Amino acid sequence: MQYLPIFTKLDNKPVLIIGGGEVALRKCRAFLQARGRVTLVAPEFCHELLEMAQEKTVTLVHDYFSPEQLDGQMLVIAATDLNAVNEAVFNAANERNIFVNVVDDQPKCSFIFPSIVDRNPITIAISSAGTAPVLARRLREKLETLIPQHIGPLAELVGSFRHKVKQRFKQFSDRRQFWESVFDSQVVSKVQTGDIDAASAQLDAMLNNTVEPEGEVYVIGAGPGDPELLTLKALQLMQQADVVVYDYLVSDEIMELVRRDADLICVGKRMGNHSVEQHDTNQLLVRLAKEGKKVCRIKGGDPFIYGRGGEEVQVLVANHVNYQIVPGITAAAGCAAYAGIPLTHRDHAQAIQFVTGHCKKDGQDLDWRSLAQPHQTLAVYMGVVKSPHIQAKLIEHGRAATTPVAIVENGTRKNQRVVTGQLGSLAELIEHNNIQSPALLIIGEVAQLHHELAWFGKQSQTSSFAQPLTDIA
Numbered sequence: 001m002q003y004l005p006i007f008t009k010l011d012n013k014p015v016l017i018i019g020g021g022e023v024a025l026r027k028c029r030a031f032l033q034a035r036g037r038v039t040l041v042a043p044e045f046c047h048e049l050l051e052m053a054q055e056k057t058v059t060l061v062h063d064y065f066s067p068e069q070l071d072g073q074m075l076v077i078a079a080t081d082l083n084a085v086n087e088a089v090f091n092a093a094n095e096r097n098i099f100v101n102v103v104d105d106q107p108k109c110s111f112i113f114p115s116i117v118d119r120n121p122i123t124i125a126i127s128s129a130g131t132a133p134v135l136a137r138r139l140r141e142k143l144e145t146l147i148p149q150h151i152g153p154l155a156e157l158v159g160s161f162r163h164k165v166k167q168r169f170k171q172f173s174d175r176r177q178f179w180e181s182v183f184d185s186q187v188v189s190k191v192q193t194g195d196i197d198a199a200s201a202q203l204d205a206m207l208n209n210t211v212e213p214e215g216e217v218y219v220i221g222a223g224p225g226d227p228e229l230l231t232l233k234a235l236q237l238m239q240q241a242d243v244v245v246y247d248y249l250v251s252d253e254i255m256e257l258v259r260r261d262a263d264l265i266c267v268g269k270r271m272g273n274h275s276v277e278q279h280d281t282n283q284l285l286v287r288l289a290k291e292g293k294k295v296c297r298i299k300g301g302d303p304f305i306y307g308r309g310g311e312e313v314q315v316l317v318a319n320h321v322n323y324q325i326v327p328g329i330t331a332a333a334g335c336a337a338y339a340g341i342p343l344t345h346r347d348h349a350q351a352i353q354f355v356t357g358h359c360k361k362d363g364q365d366l367d368w369r370s371l372a373q374p375h376q377t378l379a380v381y382m383g384v385v386k387s388p389h390i391q392a393k394l395i396e397h398g399r400a401a402t403t404p405v406a407i408v409e410n411g412t413r414k415n416q417r418v419v420t421g422q423l424g425s426l427a428e429l430i431e432h433n434n435i436q437s438p439a440l441l442i443i444g445e446v447a448q449l450h451h452e453l454a455w456f457g458k459q460s461q462t463s464s465f466a467q468p469l470t471d472i473a
């Protein structure tokens with residue numbers, strides 16, 4: 001190990017920066033964040049440093065560097081453009097055994113600034129010992145996405161209980177076991193949802209042995225398929241799950257991201273082929289949560305858009321099960337974006353309606369008069385089978401047969417396919433191109449913009465809506 005990672009408490013200790021420009025300013029800010037007492041030495045200073053000096057946050061010495069300026073300092077930074085000065089600072093610091101950092105000159109650094117993931121009071125520092133700072137920065141970005149924001153408040157809460165826990169458990173091993181159970185408990189999700197009082201009450205209850213292990217259900221929208229469209233929150237909760245209850249619509253790449261040792265339960269749902277009845281899925285979620293498990297209920301797209309998430313959450317509420325809801329990118333948004341079709345556009349569509357082609361068996365028919373209005377876009381979910389009906393009803397209620405349409409099959413996935421045409425031949429387009437589920441219908445003038453704006457998917461098969469059908473098939 002070339003550098004020993006230590007976290008130092010500056011707490012008003014003196015640090016010196018030789019230099020008065022942008023770089024010096026950046027380093028100065030880092031020291032001030034850690035409450036260092038900063039002095040800067042340079043013949044001239046940038047205006048931000050001059051302002052900071054006026055506010056008495058830093059001390060400026062308008063002078064050239066001389067070695068005695070280092071006396072009594074704890075750390076020194078050389079941030080000048082002049083090699084000779086930087087070298088002189090380095091030598092003077094070494095003679096005095098003061099830690100020194102010459103900016104951008106790693107051999108002349110006895111300490112370095114790591115890349116930091118800041119979840120105060122939790123801090124993660126990453127260093128490549130100066131060999132690959134960009135790589136270290138990339139690693140930091142990865143960690144930023146993986147480490148949830150609530151880790152900071154959680155650490156603070158836990159810190160405020162340390163004394164009580166020490167009083168309650170005299171043995172170190174008992175204390176460790178207690179903390180392990182806390183981090184597996186509802187305390188974490190209560191902090192996550194911002195309810196620090198409830199988290200604190202639960203910690204108290206755990207200390208007093210008056211709490212039963214509680215499960216929880218995370219109702220998560222996984223988006224239309226591209227795993228990179230998952231939200232950070234979805235990913236973090238997927239990593240915590242004991243059990244994952246998922247639909248067919250959730251892509252394999254997304255299922256790869258759930259915690260390795262979680263139990264996986266597929267509850268199906270393909271049109272006309274419900275492998276598990278909705279009632280049974282609802283009861284399954286309640287049962288698993290009551291067993292104290294963390295249950296990830298993953299759904300394609302957004303759970304509250306044609307996802308029956310609302311019904312499931314109603315059952316959880318009725319059964320007093322804790323839950324969180326994580327929105328996902330709905331198919332209309334994902335498919336449209338990846339097909340280069342803006343759902344609204346000042347010149348073409350001032351409104352968008354999300355519609356299902358697959359109503360309840362006893363459901364009323366759709367409001368075709370409203371759906372056939374011009375200057376709007378329709379995003380039709382589950383519309384493939386009913387496409388002849390949709391086409392006929394829209395035209396019957398006044399939508400032009402020449403209205404552009406796009407059918408996006410497997411939107412946002414590697415095998416995405418986009419077929420375009422006109423409303424008057426919607427059903428034939430679907431049949432001739434053998435469109436498979438999942439597919440979304442986009443009806444409206446915006447559909448023609450696909451030809452101009454499409455960017456994703458080499459395999460996209462587009463058929464000009466201006467062409468006769470025989471050219472398309």
Ligand SMILES: C[S@@+](CC[C@H](N)C(=O)[O-])C[C@H]1O[C@@H](n2cnc3c(N)ncnc32)[C@H](O)[C@@H]1O
Pocket residue numbers: 224225249299300301302303304305306307329330331332335380381382383408409410411412413437438439440441
């Ligand atoms: C039961 S609905 C679920 C909708 C989901 N909750 C959402 O917000 O996207 C299923 C329908 O969504 C559409 N869909 C979902 N994912 C899709 C995808 N990757 N490509 C095209 N359509 C998709 C299809 O119309 C499919 O029949």
